[in-house]
Amino acid sequence: MATKCENCPLRRADMFIDMSSDEVRFMQRFKAGELVIEPGTPVLMEGSSSPQLYTALRGMGLRYKTLPNGRRQVINFVFPGDFLGLQAGVMREMTHSVEASTQMTLCVFNRSELWSFFKNHANRAYDLTWLAAVEEHFMGEAIATLGQRSAIERMAWALVRVFSRAEALGLTEGDQMNLPYRQQDMADALGLSLVHTNKTLAKLREQQLAAWTDGTLRIRNMKALAQLGMVDIEAPMKRPLI
């Protein structure tokens, strides 16, 4: 049975801006249902115009684009709290695909009601824009990473980012977390070959900075890792939840 927004487990995580109970009621009305999908299942497809929008409730996934030459770029990793489908909602169609890496639970909204956000609930619309701006921020960081960082710096950057995000969501246990992606996924995210990704991870292990094996990421020296990846360990930005 679908969770009530009132009891949404995400709202408890401290990375999200608090909602008024009025807002929660509005979201509940907006919510069309819940969707559980298995690993490997596509959620949204590039070029399609999904009638639905989603918020990831549980599980992890990937956003990616496929190029005409067949290569794949992973845009980012999808975590609980991510809003999916804004592009299809507001433009004609999706410009990237999303698929599940683990089993995922998605909160489903009807695209046709997106407009009521703007007409009837200005602060929720504001939050939506805020979310888009946050997304833009992270994509800007990714661009800087792909353009200016070396392989080992990229990897350090990615692991720090992923771990911090998970931490803010309460998905970590001590210095460990579940990271259910393949090395190929990370390679496609960082613009590296699979082979070099593997060797780079081995280096981080040797240097006692971080170890990612068997789907578990263990951070052994966060400070050094963050320094290597040139990440400001800013207090993770609070963001709204849709």
Add this chain to the structure above:
Amino acid sequence: MATKCENCPLRRADMFIDMSSDEVRFMQRFKAGELVIEPGTPVLMEGSSSPQLYTALRGMGLRYKTLPNGRRQVINFVFPGDFLGLQAGVMREMTHSVEASTQMTLCVFNRSELWSFFKNHANRAYDLTWLAAVEEHFMGEAIATLGQRSAIERMAWALVRVFSRAEALGLTEGDQMNLPYRQQDMADALGLSLVHTNKTLAKLREQQLAAWTDGTLRIRNMKALAQLGMVDIEAPMKRPLI
């Protein structure tokens, strides 16, 4: 003297969604003034929280981030019609800088009135979100470019994109346009060294695909260039203007 929104030259360009006269009147009220800045002048600074938002009216500029190690990543090129400062508007502060490459005229809005967008003019707020989604789309493309394309493909991609955008704005003359950036800017945008950027441009010239010299870009074979850069020559997406 400041242009009236009513007479805004941008609204004529066919890449922008039409505005109702009601919307135009609202924008006029929202508009705080006009700003003319000289080449090299910073408009927004990373880390600052500008009290103002801008729409580029005339001229070209750069969005960029500076990394802790001193390297610079150009996020994208700023063209007329671009909205600047959404991040500072909605989050605390800017996460990238913007500076002018030519003389620029900016349309100035007060950040404090951003909220009135959402409260009083839902369709303008919707357009703002739309713009953010468009921005996200292009940044996703840039990520794919930096991650998966070779040097010459990147360059071809960038030149096609830039030229198409300029064309939609009516800034081209036949197969030529003004491209007032330095090779270093392009290098920092594509994640290439200055030297290799130069050599890559030379190749495109030899191959009769495109020639960019003395601030003028000339496209000699758009079809081949687009194919090399793997760009879908999609009808340039219509977008709202703020």
Add this chain to the structure above:
DNA sequence: CGAGTATTTGATGCAGTTCAACGCTCGTGG
């Protein structure tokens, strides 16, 4: 005319790609 900035060209080196092969784990079917 000299200083500063941008473009161009050649030479050398290395970070990361590509190719190739092997091991491990699982699921499937005979």
Add this chain to the structure above:
DNA sequence: CCACGAGCGTTGAACTGCATCAAATACTCG
């Protein structure tokens, strides 16, 4: 119960696209 293949991770070796180093050539402007 074992054989087989598919998917993923790991490792070595060879190659190359691009970075880096170095220096010359415009161009602009005070």
